[in-house]
Amino acid sequence: MQTNGVMFQAFEWYLKDDGNYYLDMIEKLDELKDMGVDSIWLPPVTKAQGTNDTGYGVYDLYDLGEFDQKGDVRTKYGTKEQLHQLIDKIHQRDMRVYCDVVINHKAGADEEETFQAVPVDENDRTQEIDTPREIKGWTKFIFPGRDGKYSDFTWNFHHFNGVDYDSKHDETGIFRILGENKGWNYGVSKDKGNFDYLMFANIDHAHPEVEQELKDWIGWFIETLNIDGIRLDAVKHIDHHFMERFVKHVHAETNDDFYVLGEYWDQKGDHKDIYLKETNYTIDLFDVDLHYHFHEASKKDDYDFSKLFDNTLLKDHPTRAVTFVDNHDTQPEQSLESFVEPWFKPLAYAIILLRKEGYPCLFYGDVYGINQPKIEPINKVITQLAKIRGLYAYGDEDLYLDGGHCLGFVRHGDDKHPQQLITVMSQRDATTIKMFIGKEHAGKVFADVLGHTEAKVTIDDEGYGAFKTEAGNVSVYLVEGTTID
Template sequence: MANETMLQAFEWYLPADGHHWRRLQEEIPIFQKLGLTKVWLPPAFKGTGPNDVGYGVYDLFDLGEFDQNGTVLTKYGSKEDYLSLIQSLKEAGIMPLADVVLNHKASGDSKESFSVLRMDPANRQSPLSEPFEIEAWTAFTFPGRRDTYNDFKWHWYHFTGVDYDAKHDESGIYLILGDNKGWADQERIDNENGNFDYLMYDDLDFKHPEVVSHLKDWAKWFLDTSQAAGFRLDAVKHIDSEFMAEFIRYIRSDINPDFYVFGEYWKNDAAMTQDYLEQIDQSFSLVDVVLHMNFYDAGQKGSQFNLSAVLDGSLMQASPDLAVTFVDNHDSQRGQALESTVEEWFKPLAYALILLRQQGLPCIFYGDYYGISGDFAQQDFRELLDKLTFLRQHYVYGEQNDYFDHPNCIAWTCLGNEEHPDGLAVLLSNGDKGWKKINMGTLNQGKVFIDYLGNSTDEVTIGQDGWAEFPVEAGSVSAWVDRDSLVN
């Protein structure tokens, strides 16, 4: 079975020209060459305006079809182009994943009055006021869509909180009062800031039966319409975990039993990540935030970082079948809310760690493959990623042995299997030039290995006992393969 690889097919600063769906469609031959099995597409729903990256979601039933919030197209294009891209990806054998934003709604159509408590932003369990009345943009009637596909209307009682009081022209965190209102249950939500149910905009109340029923109606419509094969779930640590697990169970039982899901649980805490997986009955995968933060720390600390501990606490290590591994994404890139960009010098090492190992589902970031322009410009790593994905497709198989025995120089091998018999040795250094004595097995005796990445010009001949010494340059990565296997 071929190794899986995913692409996050966007970054934050893409041009808002409505052509991204078409650009991605033109890149499908490249995706196939990279061996991609899944492509994570950005949110396709109408947002706050034509420049919305997709996370200020306004109307889940508008995929770039209706004139709402000053635009027909979304930032990425039209509904027609989106559906065409999904169909083309599926025809190419690539699973299209839709980025779904359920936590909040933005840019309401009219104001409503209701009672609230103003809450302490540092402790959302602690009120700063007595109950009082505000006005907020909580009525969503979607006049541009005119009840097409669905006639549900959102009102203040469908939300738990808002961040703007239009009556007094003040911003804050306001807990909506009423029957069965309040933040999500403390046991089923992230506990940062006392209770991290509230993130932004108008926060959905997943205790309200109308909200739950409507979101199931939407999921059925969206999946029938788009034919997307999976979801990336945004901001799940801010959403009631019981709702989230039940929502995915509904999709798999009533719509698509093979539906793939992974969630963004952004928490640099191994124990809490494992606890969340238990809360959702391990029903979907999570992004490996601990591993990403290890990469970030490694890039910052250089040779002072203990490279032999780079996997410690990661999902890749603890729950590999549920780990979506990544180096950077749209939130961690420069200028964003969760900025934790991995230093450019360390990115080749980080990508080797996710693409040349068998644990986890690695996700390549669009900004790393195609580069990023503008105020937060970044070089592309296309040449490197082309090579690493080639190795992943042909060499990352069989018995995997680790040589994580030095704080500045580590290595591992993949010894191959019947279908992919050629071995691979990977070495990383975050300090001086180093070397490792490695066993490639007697099947490789006498073979000459070269660094496919081209960072080392040496040739290594495997001894009759299967052992050899492999070098790696300072602050670099080398991926050693049988020279003759590249010709075949």
């Protein structure tokens, strides 16, 4: 990550299934570069169980839109050739590429197999709810369309430890696969007793053949696409012992600059503390707690801003925190729906983009809109804040929490960026916060470059200024006459 870098999540859940995504993204790159984006997070680019799948129902990790499998050659997003074209265009603009990697489960198996399994309680996967029995499940992956190209490895029930459907008895549920050295992995979230199982055919990361195959694949994947980082999906469901070895292997195959980001979806900050320690602080994590604080603040008119950063990675592990406002999982009609109300988004984006700590991630749906249900973007204010970050958000920071419903902070600049930046916001009423800028700046006049208030602030002889914002809004002050274009 470069200084004051900005990540862009380059997709939302309901993008059109027309195969034109990669080409459409190329048209957006210049605008994103101009905003200050330094890295593009792409959706899962591997072949899923159908072109209407976002990629998280992954079928063949070696098919990047090259083989006629699961109804088409292309993925939802396009062909392998178009993907290479997009990555090349991103690199030409001196931006980095992070690809979404889904190695928790597989979907769309080619054949069924018969094996021993036991049904377990969906709310406590450590509890068996019936006797072991022979079931029939979709666990055989032979990839006939690829016919062994790049890898001749095929998957069978030995490589999984759970499925969600028994076709022999036409029964849905969670079935733990039985066998020698077989069971749920221990190094996972303890929610629901043991949260190894998430969906589809659940990969057994304790199986030595699985570990070797995934290591072989990730090396091929990184080299083939020439990417600069990966976003690991659903890491709370993947054995952390495996993950530590996997990431160590990735860095051995690449370099220390290769970026690894994990999605550990949990509102309990202490769980992420443990995970970071268990993986030797080699993986950055999304700041899920901060997102939920934003969501709660956007729903209440009496939210206490003094609690906004409690239990967040931004507060406890700032160098490992990827901050975000919303993403594809939190948008409307998704299982983790917790969409931040539009009125609050400028406040939330000001926090993640202008504060000192954290690696901010912009959401495609906020910048370009969401297809279903139709939600308009808030592109203008995000663009303004992202540009301000690149130009003026530097140096030490003083944070002001005043009266519970308002927040302000001052960035004091550095040798290369001497301009002071002042941000003030109110969750409820119009407010003014007195903040220290420095005696050496006495007499300077500051104005809101967002234009949300016409108030001008003159720094007094003691170095303080009284900075105002309107009700439910955010203002960003720079020395009067400063531009962000």
